[in-house]
Amino acid sequence: MTKLIIGGLFCIVFVMHIVFSKIDYKKGCYYTKPLLMPLLGIYYILSVAEVNKLIVIALVFGFMGDVFLMWPQGKNNFMIGLGAFLLGHLCYVLLFLQGISFVKDVPVWFYFIIIIYASIGITVMKKLTVYLGDMKVPTYIYMATILLMSFSSLARILVMDMSIAFTLPFIGSLLFLCSDAMLGFYTFKGKFKNGEIYIMLTYVLAQAFIVGGYLY
Template sequence: MLNKTNLTILFFIVFVAQLFSLLTENEWVRFITKPLITIVLMLSLVMLNQLYGKFRKRIFIGLIFGLLGDVFLMLPANHPSYFMLGLLSFLIGHLFYISAFNLDIQSSTKKASNVFLISSILLAIFSGAFFLYLRPYLGSMQIPVLIYCFIISLMVMLSIGRWGKVDKSSALFITIGAFFFLISDSLLAYNKFVLPLENSGLYVMSTYMLAQFFIVQGTISRVLLSKEEN
């Protein structure tokens, strides 16, 4: 029987194997372990939560699009269509995460905290500044990257907006996961469009895997502070 501990151990076996494949440039291990990242997390949601409620179902669908994004980005990097399909898959996945987080925000009429408002302003400033920095290097990718910057920033903002609407562990885990996503995508964009980084795959994949892991942990532990379950 797979319990939470066993599923966590299984995930970190995949985590280490994926990083090992990048360090050793072992394509076979990389092609096996990369899809397993989201597959193990989807299995965790099904085994531990039975996908109860709209929130968990939307996170699950987001993981499916994360799996598609992983597969597309594994394909030959010199084919721009694969990168665009990967970008689109993750964009749709983030939209499902946004939709899930918004359920929690709408679960209470409690006024937004000052922390949420301040963090939203800071995130908007960071995303705008980062896009302006990338812009000279983007060429025809300006619009897709601008849209992606907006969506990932909104996802992080809404993860913070859940504070006070759900239990603290869920709020903390999902906020950490969202910030890891922001870091991972920022590293990926810098590496692809500005300057290739040494061991970029290790940094991008480790932060990406932690992002998905913490979002799923926050989903598993989620308890609404209002009476109605979504």
């Protein structure tokens, strides 16, 4: 019963946040945004017999990133928020690589996927570089990390079936790529219509999908 209540609260707060973003009610967003990752974390802890600490730590870093990026104009806030999300992605890299041993017979198509990931990263960074200024190196490191996170999620297919346990985290990793790419353009190139909504929608769903995959 408690798990259902927490899950319901998470959904309600998520919807409220999206609505507040749509009507540009900043105060409401400041109340709802910091609640999302803690509620998701509590729901995960209540839903599993054995808690994976990497998921909990990743959500804690997500919470920290959410809080600091609410005031990105503050001194060092953006860098701290970016660093928190980067550490969260590294936690997910370690999570996805758990149980994966380097197999000898890697299918050919897997190498083509590496090229696709590299192409995505290069394309995004080419479009962003001109706007980054002195943030080039941190952004390059962050982009490489999130690409590694998504690729690590895909690598699980080498040792498991196309089940919900694989599919949800992989979709979540792709949503993370979309969310962070949009955040990069929104922050450095300039705001675009409904940008905050699209960024938060893909970000929260990314976290929820990754966590959801580890409930099975």
